[in-house]
Amino acid sequence: MNPAEVPTVDVPELPAEFALLDVRENYEWAAGHAPGAVHIPMSELPGRVAELPAADQLYVICRSGVRSANVAAWLNGQGREAVNVAGGMQSWQAHGRPMVTEQGAEPQVV
Structure with missing residues (x-):
């Protein structure tokens, strides 16, 4: 599947409950991420597929939406239902969605 053809959702249209895969480094x-997200960097994904949430539909996010579109295309090609989150964590933050860090520092998108 071509990344341009991947199903995409804007942050405000995300369902109330969803499985989120963060593919950033x-x-x-x-520096900051969505609470409850599963983190598997894009470069590590092929070797860590078994760690993906078992959800029917997986929402994929990165910083701006480019890497996540590529990952969603790859996952769809593997038989998973994956949706790209348009605008990535930049859009997530811009829409006031919650962010956390493990260190307790002020979360930010880098």
């Missing part, structure tokens, strides 16, 4: 995740 470790330093990006550490």
